[in-house]
Amino acid sequence: TAEAETLEFQSEARQLLQLMIHSVYSNKDTFLRELVSNASDALDKLRLEAFRDKELDVDTSDLHIELTPDPVARTLTVRDNGIGMSRDDVVNLIGTIAKSGTAEFLAKLKESKESQTGELIGQFGVGFYSSFMVADKVTLVTRRAGTTEGVRWESAGEGTYTIEPFEDAPQGTSVTLHLKPEDTEDRLYDYADKAKLTEIVKRYSDFITWPVRLGEDTLNSMKALWARSDATEEEYSEFYKHISHDWQAPLETFRLQAEGTFEYQALLFLPAKAPFDLFMRERKRGVQLYVKRVFIMDDCEALMPEYLRFVKGVVDAQDLSLNVSREILQQDRQIERIRRRLVKKVLQTVKALPSEKYETFWGEFGKAVKEGLLDDVENREAILEICSFDSTHAAEGQTRLADYVERMKEGQEEIYYLTGESRTAVENSPHLEAFQAKGYEVLILTDPIDEMWVDAVPEFSGRKFQSIAKGQVDLEDEKDPEQEKEFEGLLGWLKSTLDEQVKEVRLSSRLTTSPACIVGDTYDLTPTLEKMYRSMGQ
Numbered sequence: 001t002a003e004a005e006t007l008e009f010q011s012e013a014r015q016l017l018q019l020m021i022h023s024v025y026s027n028k029d030t031f032l033r034e035l036v037s038n039a040s041d042a043l044d045k046l047r048l049e050a051f052r053d054k055e056l057d058v059d060t061s062d063l064h065i066e067l068t069p070d071p072v073a074r075t076l077t078v079r080d081n082g083i084g085m086s087r088d089d090v091v092n093l094i095g096t097i098a099k100s101g102t103a104e105f106l107a108k109l110k111e112s113k114e115s116q117t118g119e120l121i122g123q124f125g126v127g128f129y130s131s132f133m134v135a136d137k138v139t140l141v142t143r144r145a146g147t148t149e150g151v152r153w154e155s156a157g158e159g160t161y162t163i164e165p166f167e168d169a170p171q172g173t174s175v176t177l178h179l180k181p182e183d184t185e186d187r188l189y190d191y192a193d194k195a196k197l198t199e200i201v202k203r204y205s206d207f208i209t210w211p212v213r214l215g216e217d218t219l220n221s222m223k224a225l226w227a228r229s230d231a232t233e234e235e236y237s238e239f240y241k242h243i244s245h246d247w248q249a250p251l252e253t254f255r256l257q258a259e260g261t262f263e264y265q266a267l268l269f270l271p272a273k274a275p276f277d278l279f280m281r282e283r284k285r286g287v288q289l290y291v292k293r294v295f296i297m298d299d300c301e302a303l304m305p306e307y308l309r310f311v312k313g314v315v316d317a318q319d320l321s322l323n324v325s326r327e328i329l330q331q332d333r334q335i336e337r338i339r340r341r342l343v344k345k346v347l348q349t350v351k352a353l354p355s356e357k358y359e360t361f362w363g364e365f366g367k368a369v370k371e372g373l374l375d376d377v378e379n380r381e382a383i384l385e386i387c388s389f390d391s392t393h394a395a396e397g398q399t400r401l402a403d404y405v406e407r408m409k410e411g412q413e414e415i416y417y418l419t420g421e422s423r424t425a426v427e428n429s430p431h432l433e434a435f436q437a438k439g440y441e442v443l444i445l446t447d448p449i450d451e452m453w454v455d456a457v458p459e460f461s462g463r464k465f466q467s468i469a470k471g472q473v474d475l476e477d478e479k480d481p482e483q484e485k486e487f488e489g490l491l492g493w494l495k496s497t498l499d500e501q502v503k504e505v506r507l508s509s510r511l512t513t514s515p516a517c518i519v520g521d522t523y524d525l526t527p528t529l530e531k532m533y534r535s536m537g538q
């Protein structure tokens with residue numbers, strides 16, 4: 001046989017492994033959820049591949065997951081007869097972390113307090129590496145379906161791993177954990193104990209649609225959670241963690257279904273926390289597609305628009321072919337209809353959230369949602385209804401637009417706003433003076449995306465958005481002819497002196513303490529937007 005090679009983990013992987021070895025996360029039981037989750041994914045992939053590739057020489061008659069504890073050797077093996085991995089797969093998938101933004105994430109982790117580490121790790125999702133919370137050595141043997149050569153991988157998690165060819169590896173993957181000695185004394189952490197394993201699987205992996213066996217027993221009920229109406233919050237929560245790779249419970253769970261000509265069921269979740277890569281380019285969307293209980297794909301972009309990319313869940317459609325591809329889905333009218341309905345449901349769900357949950361939601365995902373004001377014209381009004389903005393109404397906290405409209409002064413027809421780089425910058429703007437003095441509420445928009453949508457979105461609830469830095473928004477129309485006359489000379493002089501810089505100089509009632517301010521034309525860019533374009537080199 002060829003010899004074992006010793007390879008180094010990629011540096012990001014090494015850092016994460018260090019965290020796992022020194023176990024920052026208090027709930028170690030979750031390592032098993034991660035391994036069962038990977039095994040389940042591998043079985044899903046094999047079933048689909050076998051269906052699509054009739055030539056593939058595999059036996060799919062008894063796909064399952066098997067737990068084999070050995071209390072004497074102090075090991076636990078988790079085996080599946082799923083898709084398996086080639087040597088390159090193992091190096092690329094297990095020895096490397098390919099997620100974009102990992103370096104930034106790790107930098108953030110370093111700065112964070114001890115108490116936040118677990119939470120951050122959860123957002124990132126450590127998956128397979130969580131084995132090292134409970135094991136001081138991990139051995140993985142795998143063979144990719146349709147190939148003949150197996151691979152054996154082993155590591156203590158400290159910087160390097162060995163990899164070598166392995167003869168007679170059964171198809172699929174087995175992961176053997178050599179349990180840390182400190183956990184064996186404590187019954188609470190005895191992962192070679194049948195009762196303990198049974199309890200963990202029931203708690204975390206009951207909905208897995210493949211049998212998880214321990215000896216003769218099947219430990220899980222295998223019911224597809226989205227098809228049940230009697231699931232408990234805890235079951236939903238564990239299912240959510242399985243599909244989202246999040247380690248915390250979701251903020252909100254909701255179901256929807258359609259019967260008749262195009263039947264489907266959906267189970268969707270709003271996470272409680274934005275993932276670390278929400279604003280990264282390669283960020284995937286979170287909805288999985290199943291067809292008649294068969295997993296078809298992750299990140300089904302045809303089912304959720306980009307601005308709702310944080311929504312997680314499952315859609316199970318009855319009348320699609322198992323052969324559907326992403327390309328076909330993009331053009332499928334039924335899928336388009338499901339997507340429209342999902343979007344409406346998400347927006348309605350957010351609108352109906354109790355205020356505390358809503359505030360959490362908005363704090364985490366508001367920036368992404370506002371992209372929808374530009375991208376999703378059809379749902380603009382519904383999106384505006386769930387937006388919140390800073391406002392002069394209160395020194396802290398944000399306001400919904402409906403509340404702004406409610407408070408509008410008699411005779412006020414437009415929704416006033418002012419954009420800027422920060423709340424303080426806007427609050428110190430001379431533009432605000434008269435509006436504040438006269439008791440008009442002004443929205444304070446400080447997100448770069450705000451600059452974009454206010455230009456594109458004409459109105460909310462029939463009220464136009466009006467920048468108080470642009471055009472003629474003087475609050476009292478009647479001009480005082482005497483005053484005009486009195487200042488005629490000054491205005492003329494200013495105009496000729498500033499000829500190069502300004503179009504017009506006029507008297508205004510919009511200021512109270514500042515002597516003068518610069519305003520843009522109605523159709524000009526706002527100063528912030530101008531800066532933004534300039535910095536982009538336009």
Ligand code: ADP
Pocket residue numbers: 034038039042080082083084085093094125126127128129172173245
């Ligand atoms: P994630 O599941 O979030 O992708 P993991 O660290 O859990 O991250 O796993 C990394 C990758 O390794 C998986 O995406 C998968 O491609 C591969 N993998 C892990 N376990 C298995 C397995 N049992 N069978 C086949 N591939 C696996």
Ligand code: MG
Pocket residue numbers: 034037038127128
């Ligand atoms: Mg995983």
